[in-house]
Amino acid sequence: MPMVEVLNLEKDYGKVKALKGISFYINEGEIFGLIGPNGAGKSTTLKILSTLLRPTAGEAKIAGYDVVKDADKVRALISYLPEEAGAYKNLTGYEYLQFMARLYAKDRKKAEEMLELGVKLSGLGERLRDKVSTYSKGMTRKLLLARALMVEPKLAILDEPASGLDIINAYTIRQTIKRFAREKGITFLVSSHNMLEVEFLCDRVALINKGMIVETGTPRELKEKYDAENLEEVFMRTVGAKISEPVGGEGS
Amino acid sequence: MSDFWVLVIKELKDLLRDKGLIFGIIIVPLIIYPALGQMMQVGFEQAQGETKVVLVNLDEGQYGELLIKALETAPNVTLTKIDALSIDDALEKAQEKDYNMIVIIPENFSKAIESNQKAMVEVYGIIKGISGGMREAVSEGRINAILTVISEYIAKLKIEQNMEGDPDAILKPIDAKSFTVIKGRVVAVPPSLVANLVAAQSISMPLVIFIMIMLVSQMSAGSMAMEKENKTLETLLTLPVKRITIVAGKMVGTAAIGIIAAIAYMVGMRNYLGSIMSSSGEIGISLEDLGLTVTPQGAALFVLIMFLAMVFALSFAMLLAVFAEDTKSANTVVSAGIMPLAFPTFILMFADLETLPVAIKYLLLAIPFSHPILASRAMLMGEYSTMYVSVLYLGVISTLTLFVTARFFTTEKILTAKISWGRRKKAE
Ligand SMILES: Nc1ncnc2c1ncn2[C@@H]1O[C@H](COP(=O)(O)OP(=O)(O)OP(=O)(O)O)[C@@H](O)[C@H]1O
Ligand SMILES: [Mg+2]
Numbered sequence: 052m053p054m055v056e057v058l059n060l061e062k063d064y065g066k067v068k069a070l071k072g073i074s075f076y077i078n079e080g081e082i083f084g085l086i087g088p089n090g091a092g093k094s095t096t097l098k099i100l101s102t103l104l105r106p107t108a109g110e111a112k113i114a115g116y117d118v119v120k121d122a123d124k125v126r127a128l129i130s131y132l133p134e135e136a137g138a139y140k141n142l143t144g145y146e147y148l149q150f151m152a153r154l155y156a157k158d159r160k161k162a163e164e165m166l167e168l169g170v171k172l173s174g175l176g177e178r179l180r181d182k183v184s185t186y187s188k189g190m191t192r193k194l195l196l197a198r199a200l201m202v203e204p205k206l207a208i209l210d211e212p213a214s215g216l217d218i219i220n221a222y223t224i225r226q227t228i229k230r231f232a233r234e235k236g237i238t239f240l241v242s243s244h245n246m247l248e249v250e251f252l253c254d255r256v257a258l259i260n261k262g263m264i265v266e267t268g269t270p271r272e273l274k275e276k277y278d279a280e281n282l283e284e285v286f287m288r289t290v291g292a293k294i295s296e297p298v299g300g301e302g303s
Numbered sequence: 304m305s306d307f308w309v310l311v312i313k314e315l316k317d318l319l320r321d322k323g324l325i326f327g328i329i330i331v332p333l334i335i336y337p338a339l340g341q342m343m344q345v346g347f348e349q350a351q352g353e354t355k356v357v358l359v360n361l362d363e364g365q366y367g368e369l370l371i372k373a374l375e376t377a378p379n380v381t382l383t384k385i386d387a388l389s390i391d392d393a394l395e396k397a398q399e400k401d402y403n404m405i406v407i408i409p410e411n412f413s414k415a416i417e418s419n420q421k422a423m424v425e426v427y428g429i430i431k432g433i434s435g436g437m438r439e440a441v442s443e444g445r446i447n448a449i450l451t452v453i454s455e456y457i458a459k460l461k462i463e464q465n466m467e468g469d470p471d472a473i474l475k476p477i478d479a480k481s482f483t484v485i486k487g488r489v490v491a492v493p494p495s496l497v498a499n500l501v502a503a504q505s506i507s508m509p510l511v512i513f514i515m516i517m518l519v520s521q522m523s524a525g526s527m528a529m530e531k532e533n534k535t536l537e538t539l540l541t542l543p544v545k546r547i548t549i550v551a552g553k554m555v556g557t558a559a560i561g562i563i564a565a566i567a568y569m570v571g572m573r574n575y576l577g578s579i580m581s582s583s584g585e586i587g588i589s590l591e592d593l594g595l596t597v598t599p600q601g602a603a604l605f606v607l608i609m610f611l612a613m614v615f616a617l618s619f620a621m622l623l624a625v626f627a628e629d630t631k632s633a634n635t636v637v638s639a640g641i642m643p644l645a646f647p648t649f650i651l652m653f654a655d656l657e658t659l660p661v662a663i664k665y666l667l668l669a670i671p672f673s674h675p676i677l678a679s680r681a682m683l684m685g686e687y688s689t690m691y692v693s694v695l696y697l698g699v700i701s702t703l704t705l706f707v708t709a710r711f712f713t714t715e716k717i718l719t720a721k722i723s724w725g726r727r728k729k730a731e
Contacts, residue, residue, distance in 0.1 A: 064719070098537075101537075101541045102540075102541060103537055103540055103541060103715060103718060104715045104718070104719075105714070105715055122713075123543075123545065126541055126542065126543045126544075127543040129541065130541075131537070131538065131541040132538075133534065133537040133538060135534050136534045136535070136537065136538055137533040137534040137535055138533075138535065139313065139317045139533070139535060140317075140533060141316065141317045141318075141320035141321055142313070142316060142317060142320075146316065150309060150313045151542075153304060153306075153309045154306055154309055154310075154542050154543065154544055155542070155543060182320075195538075198538075
């Protein structure tokens with residue numbers, strides 16, 4: 052049984068049709084990338100899988116549990132990192148991780164272990180003793196990523212995990228994700244704009260555009276199929292984007 | 304530790320470390336109100352100071368002298384006799400000496416009294432600067448009191464000289480002795496005094512309840528909105544914690560702070576009221592003297608009613624906060640939603656529910672926040688049956704609101720519902 056099964060998922064926000072019936076699956080221990088341009092529906096898909104939004108039609112299952120009907124069961128398996136997120140400003144980074152560990156862990160010992168892992172993953176060192184309100188954007192992101200990973204969920208849903216991180220931190224987090232998938236068998240669903248990141252990180256990807264999945268496969272398969280050198284080219288061709296002249300640029 | 308307590312503790316930490324919040328809800332009431340009271344007291348004391356009277360006596364008879372004697376022996380009055388030719392002259396001299404009252408006994412004062420005509424005394428109060436005349440008002444009251452005594456004394460003298468019988472009875476043929484029947488008992492206290500006593504109770508109680516409700520609502524809505532503003536809500540809602548636990552944790556956490564704040568207000572307010580009360584004199588009877596005691600049953604019912612009203616306020620405020628995007632609009636929404644419900648209860652400060660028109664009476668009864676105020680009186684009066692009705696009504700309406708709020712938290716409305724001010728659009 053795949054870890055994630057999505058079938059003909061649709062989502063309307065009032066008149067806006069964000070998802071027009073998408074289907075995909077993710078195997079256990081796989082790192083799956085959802086890639087697409089702005090407004091394609093990546094975040095919407097991830098929010099539905101995280102039980103935050105209800106699909107208008109279609110269904111989504113995580114480890115066999117329906118995200119709507121068995122939302123409580125699903126929440127016990129996942130850990131979600133929103134695209135734009137913050138932490139409680141008046142808590143210290145350490146207290147934030149502690150708060151989260153206590154809610155996820157079944158017992159004291161497990162909570163301590165999670166917290167210890169979180170402290171290590173965050174890489175914030177002494178700064179964990181400071182209030183979150185004093186953190187830079189990237190530091191907050193690292194704290195939140197540590198939070199999402201330290202609980203060692205069955206499925207980690209990360210919406211643009213490396214956004215706002217510098218090259219070194221982005222590299223480190225990719226390594227961590229890979230290690231967690233290999234060593235702990237954690238399944239990952241990540242969304243991204245960064246094709247290099249996706250190519251390096253993901254076992255399989257789905258290209259999404261205007262609420263529809265246009266292509267799925269391993270990065271290698273896709274590159275071969277489209278005879279492209281990298282995923283960026285694949286992406287351009289599948290989306291059929293005609294690159295518009297830069298406004299005010301030389302060509303105008 | 305259960306999830307619930309983890310959430311409550313997080314809420315407390317997050318709120319208690321907010322310096323602005325702590326300053327606004329705890330420090331300010333603890334300092335501002337007593338300071339205000341102190342200022343009022345200083346004003347009172349000044350007004351209560353010596354009455355300095357300049358007296359101009361143009362009369363030559365015995366009654367003028369009698370009046371002067373009375374004024375001289377009266378407490379808190381110092382008298383200075385001066386010679387003046389006219390009022391203007393007297394005014395000038397009084398101002399020179401910084402006196403604030405002038406009493407003028409006119410030329411034919413004694414003659415008028417002797418011939419059974421009305422005699423006049425002129426009393427002038429000189430109001431200076433920004434004191435607002437409080438001192439002069441007190442002084443005038445003192446002088447008038449002396450004049451009344453003298454007046455009565457002279458009247459009695461005249462009666463004694465011309466008639467037989469008790470001069471007191473002739474001067475004031477009818478007297479009233481007032482009683483109050485309260486809880487079926489007759490007490491020898493005028494109803495006006497009882498009313499004053501109960502009024503002190505029934506004004507401070509609604510005020511405290513109002514402050515408590517507003518604070519607690521603002522805080523729970525604010526903390527909800529803060530989750531949205533700081534983008535922590537989405538994460539919170541994906542945690543393996545029941546939504547009702549999240550709602551309850553937030554309610555209890557904010558209520559705890561709200562109650563601390565309310566206590567700060569009450570302490571501050573008490574100091575403030577206390578310093579006013581002590582200077583304006585006590586009534587001299589207590590609620591216990593009237594047989595108005597609070598039984599354990601009454602107290603328990605009252606606490607229960609307060610609790611239910613709080614649950615309603617909290618869950619209603621959270622429900623409103625669902626529609627707010629940030630803390631600022633949360634404040635607006637709560638003020639718009641809770642204020643109208645809290646304000647009518649002020650009517651109950653001054654009016655008796657039973658004497659109001661039927662429509663208004665039931666309207667007030669429908670508002671949950673009326674019940675704690677009614678209960679505070681029913682508790683004293685021992686009318687427990689109405690308190691049980693309140694418990695029943697509040698129980699139903701609080702549960703209902705809590706249920707609706709929890710429902711909203713299980714849907715995506717909490718993330719997508721919003722009111723944008725000015726132009727209303729519905730986004731789902
Ligand atoms: N709360 C909302 N109300 C109305 N429309 C929304 C809402 N959220 C998203 N949409 C719309 O749904 C579509 C998909 O949005 P989504 O956020 O899923 O895109 P995305 O792929 O994550 O884009 P990005 O790369 O910019 O993050 C967009 O057209 C967007 O305008
Ligand atoms: Mg997005």
